[in-house]
Amino acid sequence: MIEPMTQVAHLSDLHLLEDNHEERRGAARRRLAYISLGRAYEPRARRDRAARALAAARSSGADHLVLTGDLTEDGAPAQFTILAELLAASGWAPERVTLIPGNHDAYDGAAAWDDALSGPLGAYRTTSTLGAPVRLHGLTILPLSTSVAQHYTRSRGELQEGALAAVESAAADSRRSGAALVLAMHHPPRRNPLLPLQWIDGFRDHVALGALLGAHDHVHVLHGHTHLATDHAVRPGATPRIFATEAVVDGSSPLRLYTARHGRLRPEARVALARLSLAPA
Ligand SMILES: [Fe+2]
Numbered sequence: 001m002i003e004p005m006t007q008v009a010h011l012s013d014l015h016l017l018e019d020n021h022e023e024r025r026g027a028a029r030r031r032l033a034y035i036s037l038g039r040a041y042e043p044r045a046r047r048d049r050a051a052r053a054l055a056a057a058r059s060s061g062a063d064h065l066v067l068t069g070d071l072t073e074d075g076a077p078a079q080f081t082i083l084a085e086l087l088a089a090s091g092w093a094p095e096r097v098t099l100i101p102g103n104h105d106a107y108d109g110a111a112a113w114d115d116a117l118s119g120p121l122g123a124y125r126t127t128s129t130l131g132a133p134v135r136l137h138g139l140t141i142l143p144l145s146t147s148v149a150q151h152y153t154r155s156r157g158e159l160q161e162g163a164l165a166a167v168e169s170a171a172a173d174s175r176r177s178g179a180a181l182v183l184a185m186h187h188p189p190r191r192n193p194l195l196p197l198q199w200i201d202g203f204r205d206h207v208a209l210g211a212l213l214g215a216h217d218h219v220h221v222l223h224g225h226t227h228l229a230t231d232h233a234v235r236p237g238a239t240p241r242i243f244a245t246e247a248v249v250d251g252s253s254p255l256r257l258y259t260a261r262h263g264r265l266r267p268e269a270r271v272a273l274a275r276l277s278l279a280p281a
């Protein structure tokens with residue numbers, strides 16, 4: 001008998017931007033100029049890339065889609081509305097999509113993410129509730145936020161209160177059922193080796209989360225933020241369990257696919273640029 005497998009599609013860092021951003025004035029305009037850091041604004045191009053990446057993820061036949069944060073450029077309400085429109089047009093059923101916030105999604109204020117999930121992204125709330133496991137066949141996804149309210153000159157991350165307990169509980173529960181556990185989060189669960197960068201851009205809870213990853217071989221991480229595709233092992237020489245994907249906003253192959261089987265998550269070969277049609281037309 002062939003054991004059924006669950007396949008997950010992973011996209012990150014869409015950095016969606018509203019068309020009329022040039023109408024911004026004052027602090028909101030300065031914030032956008034700073035955080036874009038030389039990245040061309042091009043709101044339509046960003047939207048097109050996101051639409052094509054979502055379509056490619058859908059046509060892959062994956063069972064579930066995880067978007068690991070920085071979905072918007074700075075968390076402005078109009079940007080979440082664009083995301084909702086793109087998701088609706090993609091044909092992904094909302095109950096098969098998990099969204100989590102990144103540092104960029106909080107620059108407009110601490111409440112921006114909750115407001116979006118209560119508003120335009122309401123259809124995705126059930127499968128995107130922070131700390132609430134999403135149970136699939138042989139795979140559990142735990143949405144986590146590392147997003148904090150901070151000045152736009154910083155991009156650090158930390159887990160919310162109660163998140164570590166939620167990870168422990170989901171790890172025990174998934175171990176009993178034989179499922180692989182995926183922590184969906186934005187920041188990489190590591191310390192930046194350069195102290196000033198750890199202060200500006202680091203993940204605060206790397207020690208505690210690292211201990212949990214070390215204690216549970218069936219726990220994996222999907223993250224964004226680095227805009228790079230990487231596979232990291234929890235221990236030197238071990239099979240990688242921490243996976244990042246290129247940014248949709250500027251990556252050449254931002255879609256990653258993984259298969260859950262026998263309590264483990266394994267990445268598939270990266271999806272080539274040509275298949276995604278992300279090259280300029
Ligand atoms: Fe990003």
Ligand SMILES: [Fe+2]
Nearest residue numbers: 070102103225
């Ligand atoms: Fe980020």
